[in-house]
Amino acid sequence: MDLKNRRIALHIDDPQLGWQLSALFTAKGAIVHRAKDEVELGLFVDRLGADIIVARVRPDRSSLN
Numbered sequence: 001m002d003l004k005n006r007r008i009a010l011h012i013d014d015p016q017l018g019w020q021l022s023a024l025f026t027a028k029g030a031i032v033h034r035a036k037d038e039v040e041l042g043l044f045v046d047r048l049g050a051d052i053i054v055a056r057v058r059p060d061r062s063s064l065n
Contacts, residue, residue: 004029009050011035021054 008030012018022032033048035041044050 002029003052006030006051007048008032008052008054009035009041009044009048010053011038011041011055013056017056 003025006029008025010018010021010025010032011034012021018034022034025032030052033044033050035044038055041053041055045053
């Protein structure tokens with residue numbers, strides 16, 4: 001897949017994984033926008049018209065015993 005000049009919205013909870021993915025996509029010519037939370041990710045998608053969305057959210061741990 002050609003990523004040159006593609007806009008990617010990225011929201012990853014793990015900072016190291018987020019940095020690695022950003023570096024990988026940028027090296028392939030993509031324009032990466034890193035979101036701090038789901039709200040900011042939604043803004044990137046709605047306003048910037050992201051071509052690709054990558055999101056990884058941790059499961060809700062409040063219900064685990």
